Amino acid sequence: MRRNYSSKRKAIYDMLKSRTDHPSAKTIYEDLKGDYPDLSLGTVYRNIGLFKEDGSVQSVCTLNGEERLDGNQEPHTHLVCTACGRITDLFTEELPVDDKAVVGDDFTVEKKVVTYYGKCSHCR
Secondary structure, three states, rough: OOOOOOOOHHHHHHHHHHHOOEEEHHHHHHOOOOOOOOOOOHHHHHHHHHHHHHHOOEEEEEOOEEEEEEOOOOOOEEEEOOOHHHHOEOOOOOOOOOOOHOOOOOOOOOOOOOOOOOOOOOOO
């Protein structure tokens, strides 16, 4: 995160880093509004843009028109339930993904993002 930041930016950042439910900007705004009455949704979106730009936060997917975000930068896969919208992190290297098939001879992989869509155990 950038060094020059306000208490609101820090609160947005801390919330994204501490949550595992992959919140939307609107969810973050609603959760912080009580502590920061002058916080605007625009401020949340601008700061999320900065975090995405510097690589400290990533976009997972868009559900119901809202971008869902992840502050965990450790390599992992996302499982997105298409019925209820729940997003689960999966930390394993055992998934059948062949990097060599998409890399070729003249491309160096810097980051791999894998997202699976399906139904969670509650929605099956």
